[in-house]
Amino acid sequence: MGCLISQLAAKFAFFPPAPATYQVKKRDDGKLVAVSTQSSMPIAVDDASFDVLSINTKRGNKIIAFYLRNPYARLTVLYSHGNAADLGQLYDLFVQLKANLRVNLIGYDYSGYGASTGKPSEYDTYADIEAVYECLQTEYGISQEDLILYGQSVGSGPTLHLAAQLPRLRGVVLHSAILSGIRVLCQVKYTFCCDIYKNVNNIRKVKSPVLVIHGTDDDVVNCLHGNGLWKLAREPYEPLWIKGGGHCNLELYPDYIRHLCKKGQSVLPASVVGLNSNDPNAQNVTIRVAKGAASGPNVQNAHNVVRIASHVSNLAA
Template sequence: MGTSTSSMAAKFAFYPPNPPSYNIIVDEATGRMRISDVHQRDNVDMDVLKLTTKRGNEIVAMYFKNASASLTLLYSHGNAADLGLMFHIFSELSLHLNVNLMGYDYSGYGHSSGKASEQDTYADIEAAYKCLEETYGVKEEDIILYGQSVGSGPTLELAIRFHQLRAVVLHSPILSGLRVMYPVKRTFWFDIYKNIDKIPLISCPVLVIHGTEDDVVDISHGKQLWELCKEKYEPLWLKGGNHCNLELYPEYLRHLRKFISAIEKLPRLRNVSEQKTTDEAVVAESSSSGNNTIEQVIILDKSRPSTDLREKEKGRPSIGQRSEKSRLSTDSSGSSREKSRSSIDKRDKSRKSVDRSGKARNSVDQQEKARNSFDRLGNMVRSVGLCNVDCLKQTAAEA
């Protein structure tokens, strides 16, 4: 039963455009590949590539070069889209954000070989990332990962593996595949794209963008992911925005520009322990120079609210306060150290108790089970799958 459920979830989670919205042709004069059925500006410098993943699939990627760019965006698009539909959006983002940009088609999408699955999308983004490093010489600390909708899954999977990335952008992200359809309170083994469990592990700044009227992936997904971030950046909740049209809002591009500008001023991440001091140094430098952009938008440890609900409920002090109290306790006497050990033991027991209570919640509410019919699952996932086509065509036409 579990295996069939997992296979069904994987099958319904992906809905590539059929037929693909583009074709690949070879320019006889230059021998370079390019895509047809799109109008390309003369001043756009773009490469079309075919990359082989570690799972043996050959995926299609596009790399937009911006001569004045210092940062590179690695963009994982949403469901029911491919490079043909995304071409104009990629081109405009590269131009207006002043970044290089690589977009790619998942296995089974566009003219990429294979069949889409969760693990294949992880291999796909890894192949695109390696191409940036090996072919274009892009360094890890100059890469911003951008994940839209389903693309938030491979984006966060890659982000937890590389700890010196410059930043992450999550556009209408999902908590997990199953949570899009049902408000489950725990993560099941057969669920896909368990973003809710990965986001607390990301050490670089994270920007979350979500529409308030999203009827495919509720805005609560974006808000909960933002709450769980370590390094929060001012989020963008687009009033009236749905799942497919956020690019049409003027605030969308303005906020992204503001984000890129702030990120460019941040020092490159060397390791997690140094990030707090470097953030404070950047804000101090920004204040002295009269530029308060970063001061307004980067949330430091002193002002960052706790992302742990248990900490909020108990009013637990911040990390810095706890460490200071610990030093005072250690300096006071040997007996204080014994009390500290006892306190730690109690906290360990408390954590174990919480963990056991979490494990005890091993079933979904009966009312949720009753809703878990095949027809409802199929209809809802198909609606997710079809969400991007029309809006992307509209955006491309306007571009």
């Protein structure tokens, strides 16, 4: 019975946009560029701070990642997206996250998403995030001490998988995260061997600070998931429980925004979070997300990341 439910959980875990919202092409100089499938225009034109990467995984796939560097940054965010978006929908978000929070950011598409090869599966997402982390180390010299892992919804699975292996991470953010795949479908007391994304086990292995954010009225992933992960964390950070918040609308609540801004400014100087700084690239937090990137009950809401990341900056203290 447990394995049957696990198969159902896996079936509902992945919804890559079809067709993908971008393609990857190689220029004459060998540099990779991402091109929107809607406009046929490059996603970023002559932007030296933006890299399109093709990364080999140990499971034989080539996954695409976007790396955005900020010359003022001292932290890097490794962002694992939800189950129904790809990088083409999230680029504008990444640009504003980089500018407003003064971080480097790398986002990647799981195997079978966007222009990444293969098919999505639990173990492929694990191989995917491991390959991205290795790339950060070898290509950009990023150490785990300066890295924040961020995972939303299904993205919490690969995030906790990697976090459990890196004891000196700056921090982990779990937004609308799941305890496990089976637990999204039904309430069970025990973890089946064939369950997917056993976050309920991995969270116990994470030694870095963990920030949990969840809406109390989330009808896709019940708030009990976030509460359970928070209680199991070895070093839990003050959680954010958004009264009335759902799975995709947390940014609509004024108390939520005020709380994040308060936390972002009270723990660190404004220069760290990009507020009132001298960074010429810093902008007001105005999010532009491609149509379809943040709609539907199974789609991670890209708007949340910028505001959540303001709160993430507390982890740097």
